[in-house]
Amino acid sequence: MKKYAICGVSNRALTMFIKPLLRQFSHGNKIVAVLDRDPRRFEVCREEYPELVEVPAYLPDQFDQMMKDTRPDAIIIASRDDTHLNYILQGLEKDTEVITEKPMVTSAADAVKVLQAESRSKGKVTVTFNYRYNPYHRKIKEMILQGKLGRITSVDLNWYVDTYHGASYFKRWHRLRRNSGGLSIHKSTHHFDLVNWWLDQKPLEVFAYGDLHYYGPNGEHNPEKEDHRFCGTCHVRENCEYYMRWTARSYQNSIRDDHLRADEMHLSKPGYTDYRPDACIFDSEIDIEDTYAVTVKYDRGTLLSYSINFSAPYEGYRLAINGTKGRIETTEYHEPSRIPFPFPEQTIDYYPLFGSKEIIHVVRNEGGHGGGDPLLLEDIFLGNDPRRNYPILAGAEAGAYSIAIGEAVWRSCKENKPIRIDDLLDINKEKL
Known part of the structure; x- marks a missing residue:
């Protein structure tokens, strides 16, 4: 046992x-x-x-x-x-x-x-x-291992987080860098690890820009410049474009944002100690960014162009991977219940350098994070799946490189210069 x-x-x-x-x-x-x-x-x-x-x-x-x-x-x-x-x-x-x-x-x-x-x-x-376990992400890894792209030259990854999800980071403890490391670490490490795993390369250098645009006291949708407000008790919430996007004026049984709904529950019964899920997204204490544009150079020459926005009108990503033998493209629209327009089913489009385009429909599995959570848990609690012929479960080294990229993003934004990963992971490199 x-x-x-x-x-x-x-x-x-x-x-x-x-x-x-x-x-x-x-x-x-x-x-x-x-x-x-x-x-x-x-x-x-x-x-x-x-x-x-x-x-x-x-x-x-x-x-x-x-x-x-x-x-x-x-x-x-x-x-x-x-x-x-x-x-x-x-x-x-x-x-x-x-x-x-x-x-x-x-x-x-x-x-x-x-x-x-x-x-x-x-x-x-x-x-x-x-995210490694998502069926689309596993299929992309398998295509790379099969040599369908040849040597990878560049990756373009643009991630979009809608205001429903994005605001949750600015309502809670994540909004303070001392708690979360900022979203380039808390959130983007998911994405950096995914690219690191696909490429099986080590990041060398990062250059980035980032800023706070939608959230914080200068957000143009802030109904009033006043700190220490909470959505559940705010006196100007009917004038708040964010709050009213997810709430009808009658309020009763009308809240569509889980974090706002959690606050209503918090007010009606004992909640967690010193924890509110509904702090104002326009507070001046917020010291993290909500937008990044990033370039990462890898040790075998691949270049990553990455961006993320935490106030998009829909959630998902667009990915392209270029290699000496072809190109992969895929677009994901996440959380369809929050997307107010028609959108296509996700496929993986493969463009060989010489030959005909292939459209790959991936078999999906149920569960969180696109079906990734159940497979991850099976590997943790049952052992690695013997049918999978490539490593997928992440260890401390993978965690370290993803965090180093995330910190380099923030430092580059502040210092306006490229940041070397070796300067952040100051350790015997033979062990990495």
Whole structure:
């Protein structure tokens, strides 16, 4: 029986890890402890999963006691980003397996600490990069491995996050760089890791521009320049273009934004301690960017052109990969219920340098992140799928490179110069 301790009883932990461990992977796996800074989260967890009523709960400063009492074989980290490092280091110090949500940590310097600690430990780190498992992304990886593109010369990746999803990062703790590392780390590490994995190359240098356009006090949709407002109690919310986009004037049973709806629930029953999901997206304390344009140079010559916008009218991405033998194109429209116009089914279009275009319809599977979550969980809790002939589960090295690109993006924006990845990951390169 493999024993797990859950560090961070977040909504992600409840749905992504606790529920599957109890309902799908209970044979051979067991949750023996939960840890969080907020005791209210233990109550919510037990209300949702009565099976855990007898499982002991610990506060962060009781980590050592938890490990001594329950002796888990692995810890699963799904807490706030800036807390990941301490749990990872403590777990590795005790030679325990560590499974962590992305981003692994919030800075390249902390990523180096993880790599060094892992090199001294019998434990290992797994980073849950579920985008790798999306069926379209796996198919693209397979096409590259088959040599259909030849040597990859360039990648164009443009990511769009709609205001429904994008605003959630500016309502909550992510809005402060000290908590999340900024969205070039919290969110874009998903995308940088995906490209790193496709290419199987190491990033060398990053140049980027970024700014805060839609959110923050200078956002042109801000109905009034006043700090410390919350959507649930705001006196000008009927004049807020963001709030009214997802809400009818009668309010009752009309809220379409999950984060706004969560606030209504928060006001009607006891919520989490010191946590509000509806802080004003136009507050002046926001110190992260909502728009980036990035260039990354890789060690075998490939160039990545990447952009992301967190206030788009729809959600999805556009991708093109160019090689010496051909080109791949694909466009995803994500969350169709929020897209108010017709859009085509996603395909992968392959243009060989010599020959006829191929349109590939990918077989989809159910589950979150385009079907990626269930396959990721199977690899974590059942072992790697023996039918897959290429590595896909991410480790600490992958986590470190994705974070280094993300930090380089932010530093380049601030310093207006290219940033070398080696300067951020200051460690013995033979180990990377």
